[in-house]
Each structure stands twice: as structure tokens, then as C-alpha cells.
Amino acid sequence: MAIKSFQGSRRQQQKLKAVDQLPVRVCDYMTKDLITFRTDQKIFEVVEILIRHRISGGPVVNDNNELVGIISEGDCLKQISDNRYYNMPVEKDTVGDRMMTNVDTLDGNMNVFDAASIFLESKHRRFPILENGKLVGQISQKDVLKAALEMKGHTWDPKEK
Template identity: 60%
Template sequence: MGIKSFMGKRAAPEKPTETRISVRDYMTENLVTFREHENIMDVMEKLIKHGISGGCIVNEKMELLGMISEGDCMKEISDSRYYNMPMSDLTVGKRMVKNVQTIDGNMNVLEAARKFTEMKFRRFPILEDGKLIGQISQRDVLRAAIKLRSHTWAH
């Protein structure tokens, strides 16, 4: 005589709902952008006003021309004081970083985290068909990790 179990049939474990994990799902789309001809002082004011540490420089077709950061502005302040040059005639185009690293919107957001740590950048622009469609920051990746943890990672 065998031992009988009094446990009922166990339900199959629930599959977690599929969580979207591409960079595109976590990028910021409503960006503060700048133009090449803007004065560096105006850019600094916008950075402070919007509480951001940098942004993309685009043309009228939303094609990416470069990036400007607080650090770039700090360098300008330092150089202007050192060389006794007025900042009032300095444009973003003269200080922006032109060789910009972008990130694929379809990349897994966890892969993006690795790219952030390897390259030491604070943000990456995302292009589609040559046009700026968004930007992902370190903070966006942190938000994604928190959201993903609640769906997929062991607590």
C-alpha cells in the first residue's frame, strides 16, 4: 500500500508578465535641445532652469550635431576668466562636443548599463533615421532596474 498525498494538484507557476526592457522604453523623449548659434550663457541658464546636466545640439531637421554639458560650460567659464575673454560672444557650436556616442533604442536597457559604466558618460542620445528621438541617462537606467526588479528579479 503506497502513501497517498492529500495535496491537491498544484497550479502551474505564473509566468511573469513580459516586461519591456529596451532603451526605447525608458528613454526621455521630451528633450531640452540647443542650437549651434545659441550663446553659452543662455545654455547655462536653460541647464539650471530645467535641472539637467547637459543636452543635445540639433539643427532644424533634428539631426544631432553635438552635445554640451555642465562640464563643458565650466571649462568655458574657467578659460574665459583665465584668458580674460568675454563669454557674451561665445556660441554653443564653439564649445560643444562633436564626436558624440549614441546608443541604439532597441538595445536591452541592462546592456546600456554596461555601456554607461564602460564609457563613463552621463547620457546617450538615441537616433532613428538620423534624427534625434530621445536620450537615455544613468537615472533612466536606474528607474528601469527598479521596475524590472519588481517584475523579474528575486527579492
């Protein structure tokens, strides 16, 4: 009597990717679908957008999608506070009046954990990413935390395997 095995052929298990094969570049974690602002937008319009989308700020671009500044909750608060102090109407204030124009950016090919160090040193909450002078994305502290969660269980050092 022949004994038949009901065990099927086993597939070879796929090896887990080594850390150095996992995407850990800023461009792999940055937000690409951005809410952007224009210099001629009114401050209260920006405030409404920030609240509706639960964001703390965003890039300001021109018609060619070139970065010209950053506007944040703090910039809006400063404008509202100044206007109240000087008893000035707020309706006329624009993004161009209050945006930060000296904007630090990061390279999209930078390691996302190197970007974490820059976040800690700079106290910025977000960095725009430019490619050929055009805005292509933005990396935030939350994006870096998401990358860390994806890396959970892997070694942090790509040289270790």
C-alpha cells in the first residue's frame, strides 16, 4: 500500500528586505499633494484653510509653482494680533504681507532620518522639497515619524544585517 503525502510543495520564503533596500529617502515619505497659497490671498482665507484642513501652514508659490515663501499659523496670529493692537482692519492683509521669504528646503534624496536631525536642530515643522526650482513636495515631522513606524523591527544601521 502506497502512502500519499498531502503536503504540497513549499514555496521558498521571501527574504525580508534589508534596511538599505527599503526606501528611506525624503522623497519617499514627503507629501506631494500639497495645499499651497498665493501671495495675494487674504490672511483670513488662509486661516480658514488651515483650520479646515487641520494643517499648521504651507508653502506659498507663484504661477510657475516656484516657492516664494511659507505661511504658518504663527504668521497669521502675528498679523491678527498686530492689527488688533494698532486697531487696523484685517480684511486687507495678504499672505505676501506676512509670509516668511527666507525658506529652508531639503533635498528629496536625503535620508529621512538625517532630515529628522535637521528638524531637531532647526525647530521647523515642515520643509519644502524643490526639484529644478519647482515645488514637488513637503516633508513634515509627522512624515518622518511615519517612516520610523515603517522601519520598526528593522535595524537602523543599513550596514548591519
